[in-house]
Amino acid sequence: MHLVMTPKDPEVSVRLADEGFAPYIWGNDFSFEVRAYARVDRHKKVEQWPLDMITPYRKCYGIDPDEFASYRGAPDSAIFMAYLDNQPVGHVVVSTNWNGYAHVDELAVAAPARRHGVARSLLDVVRFWSHKKNLPGIVLETQNNNLGACRLYERCGYQVGGVDYLRYRGIDPQTAEVAIFWYLLFESRD
Template sequence: MNSTEEIIISPLKEELIADINQTNDYFTVFGKVVPSFQSGTWSFEEKLFDDPKEIRFPDDQLEWSQYINNENKALFLAYKNNQCIGQIRIVKDWNRFCYIENIAAKKEVRGHGIGSLLLKKAEEWAQERNLIGMSLEAQDDNLGACRFYVKQGFILGGVDTMKQSYNPHIDTTLYWYKVFK
């Protein structure tokens, strides 16, 4: 893919619901974020794995019609040549942040600006609602995603070691924030 000019970002409509899980591709887990809290500030180091692995989240099964024409939640899909190549699902959270429930891009278009375009659309949506920023969660072993969030201006704002207790493969949930200037 050579240009993001051909990308169309569309809010969810009834006829696009079937496209939502098309962006749920495998991704490589190749390292983890090791957070540290000192003097009131979060920082982190990266630890690369000896054996990277491919994983995929289960397809989301939600009541998608709730994301259509809703003032407090939205889902935007990215298209190129009528193919769904990305999505971002967002909600207006109680703390006046736009909470990103999911962001995904097809494997073959990762690194080509689709995620950045989707985040820009989410930021516009949030600012139209006078929200103060954006937030999201990521697991500590999704280093690729965490690197992307940092590149997009997100900072680590918190850590939870209990949230994913049911899952023996996840140690820590990381909370990322981007505050609007």
Template structure:
């Protein structure tokens, strides 16, 4: 049985993040279809599964950004740790954006072997509670149309699709099947 605990992140954890293997494989993608002045997302089967693999590795630049946020007092930074090995198997990296009274989830990533054990759900619940205690109006995050497992997870957790950016990564995002999707979870009515 996989056992874990979640605790606040400490500076010593930053270099250990490279042990997390947060890639994913999917056999579907959300195709963005443009029509008139709008878009539609249609889930399509791929002829060959898409493997993000090492695409989400924690580069030195990413670890430096995480360390910078960890030093701030307007963040929720947690790691999930496997009890038997002490290995870090997940990260939650959330920053309050006071100018719009929201929380931005920079990272919620789990090792491929740590999924389907409730860690992601627990981290989202921590974020919701943290945001409400701070009086924030919403939680926001971004993912991609090729990360169908993450999109479905956010939907199950009550997030709503609040935006699409077809030029976020390149000028060929639609053709590359990697369009930025923005998700929101309202914490209060206004």
């Protein structure tokens, strides 16, 4: 499936994932271009983080719909899909983490559908889901090479709660990729 976005302001809708989840995953490109690795400073805005520029390359995390099969219909997890003009273009997988926070296990938007409010709509649904479950906030992880995601989370009110410099060293001992944990803390659970 090749999605062509033509409307200037297409309508975004979000609903629980259905049997169309796997075909949607297999039929879309979720890769992004990496141009730099940021040196995270939790006391500064993302735009102020120093960058180590690199030769650009495409990054794809290899999304497997079967990995989250048990999440559908479970009481402490959910998969939501986003649609632009009734075409599936994004998803979020959320669960209740061991520490009581909602944990975004995966958030992805198909490449042609980016910059249309899809990711923000999915994060809004996670926030609603978390409030309904009376959770204290949301935690998610991204990497220092996914600056678009970092800027989005910052704009949505998330703050850096931690940086793990060793998380990806098991995959590549020489990697400059580090994990950034973002938190959205709710003021009250009442």
